[in-house]
Amino acid sequence: MSVLRGRPVLLTGVIVAVVAVVALLATGLSRGHTIEASPLVGKAAPDFHLQGLDGKPESAVRLSDLRGQVVVVNFWASWCAECRVEQPDLDQTWNRFRDAGVVVVGVDFQDTEGDARAYLAEAGSTYPVVVDTDSTAALAFGLRGVPETFVVDQRGEIVERVIGPVEADRLADRITGLLEGGVR
Amino acid sequence: MSGLRPLHASRSAVLVAMAVLAAAVTLAMVGLRGPAPAQSQEQIVHEIAAGLRCPVCADLSAADSPAPLARQMRTQIADKLAQGDSPEEIRRSFIAAYGSSVLMTPPREGLGRLVYAFPFLALVVALGAGGVLLRRTLRRGPTTAAESRPARLTEADRRRVELALDRLRVEEP
Structure with missing residues (x-):
């Protein structure tokens, strides 16, 4: 040069x-x-009102109605292999905390009703499951795939987003912290 | 005639100036060119969707992707437009859920500003460099026709050449 x-x-x-x-x-x-951290963490969770998978009116869930409780919103689908991996952890979390002011809500994403029902029957899951028919909730939560899980605190604020399968122990630590009013 | 510049120097200066001007015009056109205004509702939906990344695809816009979630994004854009939301409000709603990475082009904020500022910085640098070059070319002074002609032989050189030719004629009759 x-x-x-x-x-x-x-x-x-x-x-x-x-x-x-x-x-x-x-x-x-x-x-x-x-993938950047969700911009929704630390902000109010988008509200949704979705019909239950069983189609019964009483099975519909409105997220804002659960204010005051810790809510674990889990987006899943029957065709999703990683959802099967995390299923026991979600069931374990629900069974452990269901009487302590914690709700696990499964949101079925881009699925067929028959496949979703068969999946839940096989897993033996008992927590409420709703259907995001037109992916409105998915888009509002900034979903990039399944499984994805959002932990919503008692005030309705998203405190954590987990991309991929959740682990019961990690989830339990977060929930315990919220229930004790300490770690957020 | 001290105010007049010689022909060669002026031609170089004009060429440099034209090159700089061409670069400036090209950069300005690239920088200022915007998308054609949309006409129908469908075109507006397409234009907004084309600026948003399909969240479940690899580098495909919501307008181009056949994924169900991208289709739903297009439906949602159309619904929001029908409700009276502006394109900017719709874009902001997707950014609120996904962050600025949902945009196909970098946002005009933070580090993204650099991407937009770069062409203009390049233009300033190009103009500066062109100006310096032009000044140097003009300062180099007059280049006369006599200067550009090959140097004349001195009398001694001429004699040396003649001697060498005579020697050759003797050797090769």
Whole structure:
């Protein structure tokens, strides 16, 4: 680069420009492959009013009606392999905390009614399950796939988002903290 | 005639100035060109969806993706438009749920500002460099026709050449 020889200012300028472009490209490329934390964490959970999977009017769930309780909103589908992995952990959480002011709500995402019912019958799950027929709740929660789980505190604020299968122990720690009014 | 610049220097300066001007016009056109205004409701939906990333796809917009969730996004956009929401309000509602990564192009805030500022910075640098080059070219001074002609032989050189030719004629009669 004979043009730059003996011209320290020009050389420094070229180096700075090249580093700036490389840094911009690197930032852009790395952002494209990572999922940022949900912007909803720390904010009010979007309300939904969804029909129960069994179709009975009393099975419908309105999220805002559960204010005052800790709510675990789990988006799932019968075709989702990872949902089967986390199913025992969700059942365990429901059975352990159901009498302590905690509700687990399953939200069936892009599924067929028959498959979803067969899945739940096989799993033996007893917590309320609703159907997000037109994916309105999924879009409101910023869903990127299933399974995804949101922990909503007693004030209706999202305190955690879990992408992928949940673990009962980790969920229990979070719930216990919320019930004790401590860790959020 | 000290105020007049010689022909060669002026031509170079004009070429440099034209190159800088062409670069400036190109960058300005790229920077200022915006999408054609949408006409029908369907076109507005498509335009908004084209600016939003399908959340369950790899680098496909909500307008291009055949995924059910992308289809639902298009339906929701149409519904919100029918309710009177502006395109900006609709975009903001998706950003509220997904963050700015839902946008197909970087937002004009934070680090994203750099991406938009870069063409203009490049334009300023190009204009500066063009100006410096132009000044140097003009400062180089007059280049006369006599200067550009090959140097004349001195009398001594001429004699040396003649001697060498004579020697050649003797060697190769």
